[in-house]
Amino acid sequence: MSAEGGTKAIVAALVANTGIAISKFVAAGITGSASMLAEGVHSVADASNQVLLLIGGKASRKAASPAHPFGYGRERYIYAFIVSIVLFSIGGVYALYEGYHKWHERGHGAELEWPQVAVIVLLVAIVLESFSLRTAVIESNAVRGKQTWTQFIKGSRSPELPVILLEDIGALVGLILALIGVSLSWITGDILFDALGTFSIGVLLVLIAVVLAIEIRSMLIGESATLEDIDAIKTAINDGEGDTLIHLKTLHVGPDELLVAAKVGIGESATGEQVASQIDAAEARIRAAVPKATIIYIEPDIPRTGA
Secondary structure (H helix, E strand, O other): OHHHHHHHHHHHHHHHHHHHHHHHHHHHHHHOOHHHHHHHHHHHHHHHHHHHHHHHHHHOOOOOOOOOOOOOOOHHHHHHHHHHHHHHHHHHHHHHHHHHHHHHHOOOOOOOOOHHHHHHHHHHHHHHHHHHHHHHHHHHHHHHOOOOHHHHHHHOOOOHHHHHHHHHHHHHHHHHHHHHHHHHHHHHOOOHHHHHHHHHHHHHHHHHHHHHHHHHHHHHHOOOOOHHHHHHHHHHHHOOOOOEEEEEEEEEEEOOEEEEEEEEEOOOOOOHHHHHHHHHHHHHHHHHHOOOOOEEEEEEEOOOOOO
C-alpha cells in the first residue's frame, strides 16, 4: 500500500509542478520578479525530484542477483537522498542567490512590471499545489495509523510519502511567501519585499532539504522494524508451542522488505525433524503477522542463562 500510495502522490505532484513551473517562468519573464523566478526554479527542482523518485521505485523492483542477494529495495532510499541534495542545491541555494542579487538591484531603478500577473499566477499555483498536498495527505493517512505527522515523517521506512509531503508543504509555504513579497512590492513600489520573499523561500528549502537528508541518511544506514512490527514478531514467535525467543534483530533491506534474524529456544529433547517443523511454523506465523518480513533466519538453541 505504501508503494502504491507513494506513486500516486508522486504522479499528482509531478503533474502539478510541471504546469506550475511553466506559468511561473512566464510570469517571471513578464514581471521581472525574483520571487517568481525562484519559485519557477523551485518547481523545476520539485518536478525533477518526483522523476527521480519514480526512477528509484522502478529500479528497486529489479530481481535479486548473486551480487545483491537481498535485492535492490534500497534504491528507493538512494534516489530519495539525491532528491534532498537537488532540493538544497537547485532550489534553496538558487533562491538565496536570487534574493541577494535582487536586494543589490534595489535603488538602481529596478521595479516589478505587471505585478498583477505574478499575483494571479501565484494564486492559481496555490490552488493547484493544495490539490497535490491533499493527495499526499490522503495517501499518507492510509498508512499513518495513529502516528502524529512528526512521528510519521521520522518513523516512516518508506521515503516517498514523507518526501512528497515535505516538498508539497514547502512549495505551498513558498508560494505564500512569494505572494506576500510580490504584493508588498506592488503596493509600496519597493522591490526589497520581493527580495526578502525570495530569500525566505531559499531558507525554507534549505531547512526542508536538511531534514530530508537527515531522515533518509538513517534509512540508508539501515533501520530496524517499527516497534509495532517488532512486538508482532515477538508475539508470533512466542506463540509457538515450546518456542522461546532468546534475541531478535531486524533490518529493512528496502521500504517494504524486512530481514528478521532470531535465536529461538527449542526443547532439549526435540528431534531434528521437530526442530525443523517448529522453525517452519515460526516463520509462517511471522509472515502472517508482518507480511513485509520477506527474509527470515531462525537459529534454534537451548534456552540457558547468558545465551
